[in-house]
Amino acid sequence: MTEIVTAGILVIGDEILSGRTKDKNIGFIAEYLTNLGIDLKEVRIVADDEDDIVAALNALRQRYDYVFTTGGIGPTHDDITADAVAKAFGVPIDYHPAVVARFRERFGDALNEARLRMARIPEGAELIESATILAPGFKVGNVIVMAGVPSIMQAMMDIVAPRLRVGQRMLSDSVRANAKEGDIGSPLRMIATAHPETSIGSYPYIDDAGRPNTNVVVRARDPEKLKVAMDEVKEMLAGLHGSRNPVQ
Incomplete structure (x- = not known):
């Protein structure tokens, strides 16, 4: 069986929740x-509150193979991510001598x-550092703690x-439906039910002609199963339009 590796993201910061900073991570x-071949399953955003960060971390790290956090490892009083991670894992936190020396x-x-x-690191953590990164991130267990600044993250x-364990990549294919989402919802559901090892999504948009349109995306790890499901989607769309090749 194909191994599936899962992940969650925890975004930390009052500035994200207030809208002052727009998340780019x-x-x-x-x-x-x-x-990479890792399935992102969940994203949470929490304030700069230690109890909330700890609760979210403990929930996510038990549910998924990896948890990626962004934000809250800077020099200000409300940068409390490192302390919260240490508390979640029940380990001490102290100044890392190598980081202090660099500083x-x-x-x-x-x-x-x-x-x-920024040199305070939970005990037992692996540093995430390079010559171009002054203040390191770190990894504890299955939690990867990174900066909130996009370029550093x-x-x-x-x-x-x-260093990450990965699974087989999810493949995808897409087709323009030339139809409104409501016109294809029921037949798409039937195709999705018939192909449980695929994921089929419909995404409405306004096309270049100013008309409501829909992109249909089929995802699967097995290329043959992806092809079979997509062929059925295209056949359904052809029948909807009364043409053998109505989509581009």
């Missing part, structure tokens, strides 16, 4: 994981208490990706 991580070299006399907060994903 979820889509990137989702696409990254899909390309002393980088900041010199400007190394203050706020900057030192993306660099951390590149570092941690080779």
